[in-house]
Structures are given as structure tokens and as C-alpha cells.
Amino acid sequence: MIAEGESVPGPIPPTGNTNTHGRFAPDVRTFLKRWCLAGPTHHFALGVGRHARAIERVAATFGVESVIVTGENSGLQVTG
Numbered sequence: 068m069i070a071e072g073e074s075v076p077g078p079i080p081p082t083g084n085t086n087t088h089g090r091f092a093p094d095v096r097t098f099l100k101r102w103c104l105a106g107p108t109h110h111f112a113l114g115v116g117r118h119a120r121a122i123e124r125v126a127a128t129f130g131v132e133s134v135i136v137t138g139e140n141s142g143l144q145v146t147g
Contacts, residue, residue, distance in 0.1 A: 068105045069119045070098070070137045087113060091137050101136040 077088030
């Protein structure tokens with residue numbers, strides 16, 4: 068599962084959890100629906116830059132299923 072978004076400033080909760088605050092297109096509701104439809108795991112990795120298509124090509128090279136869940140041409144379309 069691949070997503071591109073933006074890391075934005077935000078407060079650190081009192082628990083000390085410093086997770087990145089992210090913004091994903093086209094909107095949070097569509098992003099979360101697509102993310103959940105793709106069957107996410109609990110953990111994820113962050114990278115710097117726009118590399119979704121390159122990661123998708125690497126996955127295809129190794130025969131690993133992948134889907135990009137962000138952007139207008141994502142592999143998952145949400146209705147309703």
C-alpha cells in the first residue's frame with residue numbers, strides 16, 4: 068500500500084507520541100476509505116519526496132501486489 072501526503076506541523080500529545088501529522092489528498096475521508104479498503108497493517112514507513120510510482124514499479128518487478136491510495140488515479144475508487 069502506497070500513499071503520498073504532506074507532513075504538517077502539529078502539537079505533540081501529552082503522551083509524548085511524536086507521530087507525524089499528515090495531510091493526504093484528495094481529502095481525509097476519501098483517503099481513509101481507500102486506505103482501509105486496501106487492508107493496511109498497523110505500521111508504516113515514511114520517506115521524503117514523491118516516490119509512489121517508483122515504489123509501484125519496484126513492487127511489480129518483484130511480483131509484489133501494490134496499490135497507490137492517494138491521488139486522482141489511485142487504484143481504489145470510493146463511492147458513497
